[in-house]
Amino acid sequence: SQKIEQNSEALNIQEGKTATLTCNYTNYSPAYLQWYRQDPGRGPVFLLLIRENEKEKRKERLKVTFDTTLKQSLFHITASQPADSATYLCALQTNAGKSTFGDGTTLTVKP
């Protein structure tokens, strides 16, 4: 069956370090992979989309990689700040437009 796994439920890092979050999937052929940020009690906020034929995408301090051979995406936040503390969700999307979300990784950046 289709499965999406995000590396860990929680990740704690020191301010200024790079946070790396992992999203692995099985039995799935996504056309797109997206990363979202979700704060407690709020809806997800879109961060980045990467297509199956793209290997890397950047936006300010964010970087996403997509390896369809490994069936894995890595999400990096460089020069992390306490304000980056949130839950980050990866979502796989097919050409039909339906998205399936991972359980999320809660990142805490300590000052």
Next chain:
Amino acid sequence: GAVVSQHPSRVICKSGTSVKIECRSLDFQATTMFWYRQFPKQSLMLMATSNEGSKATYEQGVEKDKFLINHASLTLSTLTVTSAHPEDSSFYICSAREGTSGEETQYFGPGTRLLVL
């Protein structure tokens, strides 16, 4: 970015009553809207996909007679939880997408917290 609103933000109701949640795209026309529910510390679970002017497509295990979805216009979709029970208590989130190619970003509403007593 595009803005999606939901109303109400939270609702408490008695068991057996019906609750309607509205989802609006404020500055774009949404050809497709999605309804999710999310339990604490769990992922978003897609309940149904609604396209303007047609019947919603429900995911397996979601009762269409219990969760009524209406997408009457390009900016409004409603989810009605009929005869709500305590197990329906959850965080309901809608999202809206502008196009149909599949690549378009989904913009999420702020969510509605439902508590059924």
